Amino acid sequence: MTALPRGATPGSPADDDQDAAAPADAPPAADDTTDTDGGDGAGGADPAVADRGGAEGTAPGAEDGGTGADVTEAAAELAAQRELRARIEQRKAEKDHPIEAGGKLSGQAADLLAAVRAVESGKTSGTAFFDTPPPAPRRPAPQPAAPTPQAAPAEPVRPARAAAPETVAAVRAVLGEGGAPEALAAQVATVLGATAADVLREDPWQLLSVPGVRPEQADGFARALLGAECGPGDERRTVALIGWVLQRAALQGHTALEATAVRAALAERSVPEPDEAVQHAIAEGAVLVFHDGLDELGGGDADEDEDGQAGEEGAAGAEPVPVLLGLDRYALAEESLADGLARLARSGPDTRWQDAPPTELTRAVAGHGLVAHTGGEAARAEAVALAGAARDLGLRAAVATYTENGRRRLGTDAGAVTVAGLLAGTAGPGRDEDGALALDLLVVLDAPQLDVETAAMLVEALPDGCRLVLGGDPGVLWSAGAGRVFADVLAARACPQIASRTPDPGPIGELVSGIGIGELNQVEAPGKEVVIVPVRDAGEAVHRTVQLVADSVPRAFGVPSEDTRVITVGHGGSAGTRALNTALKQRLNPGPSRFGGFDPGDRVAYAPAPGRTVPGTVLSADADGLHLDCEGERIVVPKDRVESALRHGWALTAHQAVGMRWPAAVVVLPGDAADALDRSWVYTAFGRGERHLSVVHGVDQALPRAVAEALPRPRTTRLRQLLEALLTSQED
Structure with missing residues (x-):
């Protein structure tokens, strides 16, 4: 029997209404995208776009920075990301001169490619290139004697420019020749640049670089343009396919994939010689290759095989050493992040903290530049x-949350900002004269939601001497983007780890704490803070969910419908977000849906950038687009982005809801969701309600099994190994 709250029985009413609530890695598949939220974290990467023409985790057109004249938060964030990524690349390139191998690469990324070619040619052994040089000296941190009155404001961030009309027109003509949708022209021009039309005509498979385009579509486009000249083994096709496989893996959370997995994915796409295809992509600089762990496993003297895949078999008697393939953007981000974290970790004691209150956390920050702080909601x-103690000492401190919802929950006294606002320069202390954030302490809450690229930009922006505290709950779902930054930092033991001893209060806190250690316990719920609603099928699950949100929870607990969120496993299915939102709209805000499928008063989930969800309410619509109220901020979504960037938002997936909480949450577990459940999903979903949690339960014993046995699917990342190598070399 599934554990129930003590004092409650299945089917017993939450109030006097008989209808009221009753108590309660494999590499990504090469074919169709999944429509559930129960995997690695990719489900949250497409909060408003899955099944609307976009790839998993990416909103088509989301990278154009917006089309309005004003600088939106999304446009500012994306522009800031490009600026910071360029700064990272420039800094790494300054460590050495660019190497000819891989004409588009420089610095460490080019060094890695040159190393691979040297190994393939037999000029050197595979281990000669895995010693990471120490990072270049950085500017010292300022040592203010008194509190800084006000940090210098950040320079305004300019929105990204849309592709020129003539470029879009030229691309549209090529797409028309190949039978591809001409509506893709603006996206293609944005992704491929000013010469997009020529690039497409020369290499039609470059169409795969556009989010949402699938290999079979690119194959048809190539056949239409090239005719008999193209085939399944065409080198242009294989290079594009490898990039597509690795990018798809990134949407599943991986920053790299084992070479064997990539070759298997190519074989599924009818590539005749997957080994040769991989070697060609490496030689062209399209992908990078890594032999992580080679030294530890004793594989440094392994002989190369005929295909130059040194180390994959390892030394005699040793376990095979995984050979990883990755895209340069994620390799660059992980290496930059590892360098930055190691730089902070090397920071010694700071005497400015000697008068701080003597808590475990302040003592750790006083002695170390990098600290991990783990705990639940109460630990925030x-x-x-x-941060308040730091300000009392005259230090410049900031608290950053992953979501606006999380920032607002801290209250106005915390002076918190969002990570996106901090990076975009729209919130926070601004930058110093060297371009670094003007901070002595940065506390990042919701650290498990940081993907590797965002974390790299954040760490790169910190000056030497700045203290960084990564705080969060290790039990929640990982980031929507590539990487598992917080988990890798903890696993590498790169810094002191301070575990909060403050438990989350109440029956919900007790229930979620048990789930975190693999136990689905009974909890005392005298006020029916936790109730379970057993259902037989998905149709009943939808019916009971609507009743809970519209009637039972408002009357029994005084929580209005707008303060209740429904959490379910995925977008598709008979009880996914689409089905639930359709039913909830019909009950709560019926209307003609004449504004791109929406009406004033609709609850929506807005995706300002890939991997981010902002809950909001539709206010009105006009020629400019839909006007939303998102957590108190007025946002206009242009008409051409409504379809790709908005979903109805009464019901969300757990990945969309991570980092946010509401007064009440209704978690829907239909029978077809059983295989998608794991401990981190249940932990995250059950923790979204502050005062009340209803569980619409149709998975029987699959729920306790998922909590006890189903751990998150592993992600292939390199950050842990990079950090361990850097910190070990420091000790040596």
């Missing part, structure tokens, strides 16, 4: 108190 107050 400890991190906020740390």
Whole structure:
């Protein structure tokens, strides 16, 4: 029997209404995208776009920075990301001169490619290139004697420019020749640049670089343009396919894939010689190859095989050493992040903290530049108190959350900002004269939601001497983007780890704490803070969910419908977000849906950038687009982005909801969701309600099994190994 709250029985009413609530890695597949939220974290990467023409985790057109004249938050964030990524690349390139191998690469990324070619040619052994040089000296941190009155404001971020009309027109003509949708022209021009039309005509498979385009579509486009000249083994096709496979893996959370997995994916796409295809892509600089762990496993003297895949078999008697393939953007981000974290970790004691309150957390920050702070919702107050203590000492401190919802929950006294606002320069302390954030302490809450690229930009922006505290709950779902930054930092033991001893209060806190250690416990719920609603099928699950949100929860607990969120496993299915939102709209805000499928008063999930969800309400619509109220901020979504960037938002997936909480949450577990459940999903979903949690339960014993046995699917990342190598070399 599934554990129930003590004092409650299946089917018993939450109030006097008989209808009221009753108590309660494999590499990504090469074919169709999944429509559930129960995997690696990719489900949250497409909060408003899955099954609307976009790839998993990416909103088509989301990278154009917006089309309005004003600088939107999304446009500012994306522009800031491009600017910071360029700064990272420039800094790494300054460590050495660019190497000819891989004409588009420079610095360490080019070094890695040159190393691979040297190994393939037999000029050197595979281990000669895996020693990472120490990072270049950085500017010293300022040592203010008194509190800084006000940090210099950041320079305004300019929105990204849309592709020129003539470029779009030229691309549209090529797409028309190949039978591809001409509506893709603007996206293609944005992704491929000013010469997009020529690039497409020469290499039609470059169409795969556009989010949402699938290999079979690119194959048809290539056949239409090239005729008999193209085939399944065409080198242009294989290079594009490898990039597509690795990018798809990134949407599943991986920053790299084992070479064997890539070759298998190519074989599924009828590539005749997958080994040769991989070697060609490496030689062209399209992908990078890594032999992580080679030294530890004793594979440094392994002989190369005929295909130059040194180390994959390892030394005699040793376990095979995984050979990883990755895209340069994620390799660059992980290496930059590892360098930055190691730089912070090397920071010694800071005497400015000697008069701080003698707590475990302040002592750790006083002695170390990098600290991990773990705990649940209640632990956030400890991190906020740390920032307050820093300000009392005259230090410049900031608290950053992953979501606006999380920032607002901290209250106005915390002075918190969002990570996106901090990076975009729209919130926070601004930058110093060297371009670094003007901070002595940065506390990042919701650290498990940081993907590797965002984390790299954040760490790169910190000056030497700045203290960084990564805080968060290790039990929640990982980031929507590539990487598992917080988990890798903890696993590498790169810094002191301070575990909060403050438990989350109430029956919900007790229930979620048990789930975190693999136990689905009974909890005392005298006020029916936790109730379970058993259902037989998905149709009943939808019916009971609508009843809970519209009637039972508002009357029994005083929580209005707008303060209740429904959490379900995926977008598709008979009880996914689409089915639930359709039913909830019909009950809560019926209307003609004449504004791109929406009406004033609709709850929506807005995706300002890939991997981010902002809940909001539709206010009105006009020629400019849909006007939303998102957590108190007025946002206009242009008409051409409504279809790709908005979903109805009464019901969300757990990945969309991570980092946010509401007064009440209704978690829907239909029978067809059983295989998608794991401990981190249940932990995250059940923790979204502050005062009340209803569980619409149709998975029987699959729920306790998922909590006890189903751990998150592993992600292939390199950050842990990079950090361990850097910190070990420091000790040596």
